[in-house]
Amino acid sequence: MPCYRCGARQTDPDHGPSPWRRGVREDRQVLICPDCQNGLDWAGELDHCTACGSTTLVCRLGEVECRTCGQVRAAERTPETRVSAGAPGLSEEVAAALSRVLRRGPTT
Numbered sequence: 001m002p003c004y005r006c007g008a009r010q011t012d013p014d015h016g017p018s019p020w021r022r023g024v025r026e027d028r029q030v031l032i033c034p035d036c037q038n039g040l041d042w043a044g045e046l047d048h049c050t051a052c053g054s055t056t057l058v059c060r061l062g063e064v065e066c067r068t069c070g071q072v073r074a075a076e077r078t079p080e081t082r083v084s085a086g087a088p089g090l091s092e093e094v095a096a097a098l099s100r101v102l103r104r105g106p107t108t
């Protein structure tokens, strides 16, 4: 998962804990690279625990858990994957596109 701000790829250090920060933003798990942690109000952009205000949140299957106090709340936004999978008409579109491809057959 790349940094949500600059898109940098995470590199694990040889020793010690990763300087990358995990958080949840708009009910999505995000990572913040060390560069983006410098001098930016990155914590202000992240979701905060409604109970203790911590940003050490973990997002998983429709819920957000606070690693500081253990509070779990339902994610307000449906994960993107589920939205597209459940979008009406999408499977029909895919099926139509597939049948078009199949009908055309190999062109090479």
Ligand SMILES: [Zn+2]
Pocket: 003, 004, 005, 006, 007, 008, 032, 033, 034, 035, 036
């Ligand atoms: Zn970054």
Ligand SMILES: [Zn+2]
Pocket: 049, 050, 051, 052, 053, 054, 066, 067, 068, 069, 070, 071
């Ligand atoms: Zn909390």
